[in-house]
Amino acid sequence: MLAVLALVITLVVVLGRSNPLATPRCTITAPPDSPGLPTTWTLSPEQADSAATIAGVGRRLGMPDRAVTVALATAIQESGLANLRGGDRDSLGLFQQRPSQGWGSTDEILDPVYASTAFYSALVQVPGWAGMDVTAAAQRVQRSGYPEAYADHEPEARLMAVALLGQAPAAWTCSDLPATPPADPSGTAVADLAARELGTRRLSGEQPEQTGWALATWLVAHGERLGLDSVTYDGRTWTVASGAWTPTGPADGRLALRRIGQP
Structure with a gap:
């Protein structure tokens, strides 16, 4: 009886996770009418x-x-x-x-x-x-x-x-990433990486459309390394839980991010 109970508890815990056996992956979807590009x-x-x-x-x-x-x-x-x-x-x-x-x-x-x-x-x-x-x-x-x-x-x-490069809004998603706190919880870790790679530390607030989507996509593609919980741009949000971009507000041209474990 105890063995059966333990098995049930184990199944409940496993099934309660989000795709526990899924492989983390990122997917890029081509914009409509993009000859020469894979779908x-x-x-x-x-x-x-x-x-x-x-x-x-x-x-x-x-x-x-x-x-x-x-x-x-x-x-x-x-x-x-x-x-x-x-x-x-x-x-x-x-x-x-x-x-x-x-x-x-x-x-x-x-x-x-x-x-x-x-x-x-x-x-x-x-x-x-x-x-x-x-x-x-x-x-x-x-x-x-x-x-x-x-x-x-x-x-x-x-x-x-x-x-x-920001030419395909919300085209890049990453799903089934481990929802674990970042190895470097420093408040400047994301900005430091952006400064090195992109030459800017500004990853929030209003951004021109192509720049905003370039920055948002760069963040999602680095999502596992940076321990990101969510990225929002222009009224759409990617979350580590959903692995997808969904409408969450008005199209305001604003960029925001949150790391796992942040309030």
């Missing part, structure tokens, strides 16, 4: 976090949309958007950059902000890069043995860029 694309929170950094650094540097697409396609091919601690010979990080080839020290290359900055800096040194296809532009920077592979990832890279 949806799904990636892990780790990949989403990396993509947000790459796009965020691109915004800070004032890079054109095309550069962000090239950078994302390159990182997908080189590392699967994972900050790898190894690779071919001495290759490291998101872009598999090599210390022996002058990309920086091991510690520098394993810093995604540094690695993304280094990639963009090399890309803009390529004459005519903006008029090249993804494969040609990426190859001039990377010198890969498989240059044709970069083009395979252009559709999903472009979809990620569209969302992270």
